[in-house]
Amino acid sequence: SCRCAWLVSEIGVEDDIVIEKVSLHGPAANLDEYANVHPYRTIPALRLPSGETLLESGAICLYLADIYSEKLASQGLVPAVSEKANYYNWIVHATSTVDQILDPLYMQLTHTPEEKRNQELIAEKKKKFTVFATTLNAHLSGREFICGDNFTAADCVIGYNVWWASIINKGALLSEYPEIQEYKERICNRDAWKKVFCRAPKPSGGSL
Numbered sequence: 001s002c003r004c005a006w007l008v009s010e011i012g013v014e015d016d017i018v019i020e021k022v023s024l025h026g027p028a029a030n031l032d033e034y035a036n037v038h039p040y041r042t043i044p045a046l047r048l049p050s051g052e053t054l055l056e057s058g059a060i061c062l063y064l065a066d067i068y069s070e071k072l073a074s075q076g077l078v079p080a081v082s083e084k085a086n087y088y089n090w091i092v093h094a095t096s097t098v099d100q101i102l103d104p105l106y107m108q109l110t111h112t113p114e115e116k117r118n119q120e121l122i123a124e125k126k127k128k129f130t131v132f133a134t135t136l137n138a139h140l141s142g143r144e145f146i147c148g149d150n151f152t153a154a155d156c157v158i159g160y161n162v163w164w165a166s167i168i169n170k171g172a173l174l175s176e177y178p179e180i181q182e183y184k185e186r187i188c189n190r191d192a193w194k195k196v197f198c199r200a201p202k203p204s205g206g207s208l
């Protein structure tokens with residue numbers, strides 16, 4: 001996912017962190033080499049100078065937010081103490097629950113011919129998506145971002161899910177959730193978002 005590259009761009013440390021593109025599919029795929037970095041051959045991964053590697057986008061975002069906490073604080077991009085429960089909950093919720101709803105929906109609705117779609121799976125995931133979207137829509141009522149007034153790493157993580165949902169069936173999944181739609185406009189208007197997402201149009205089968 002582009003969550004981590006987006007956060008790197010928000011923090012403004014593109015010069016500290018080398019972002020390498022990995023082709024997962026097609027003739028340019030170099031997965032055997034990449035398996036030395038990420039044994040599951042998924043993206044992203046963050047290799048540290050020590051040689052240790054982080055293999056989960058949520059962990060990478062939390063780690064970056066932690067090591068660059070002073071820089072983020074100076075830009076007002078950290079959660080208030082009263083928002084920390086939201087911060088951790090939404091970050092882990094995004095990667096452990098929401099990704100598992102969106103990934104099959106995306107594959108079924110955008111990458112599978114209509115006659116081959118698993119309608120039972122689609123119905124099951126749509127039902128769960130409704131739970132997620134209803135909860136997030138209510139959460140965002142009266143809030144600019146996941147943690148209130150401050151944009152934080154939690155917005156890079158959940159914001160990625162919101163953007164991902166918005167590119168399925170021309171945004172149909174979000175049509176009944178006005179707070180989420182407005183939130184999506186706010187995050188997509190950010191310079192850091194534009195820099196990263198303009199070069200990565202697809203959430204899967206891509207790079208980063």
Ligand SMILES: N[C@@H](CCC(=O)N[C@@H](CS)C(=O)NCC(=O)O)C(=O)O
Nearest residue numbers: 001024042043044056057203204205
């Ligand atoms: N839990 C992992 C999931 C990583 C993941 O599945 N990434 C996708 C791309 S966003 C991927 O590499 N898919 C493999 C493929 O497309 O072949 C994370 O959040 O980092």
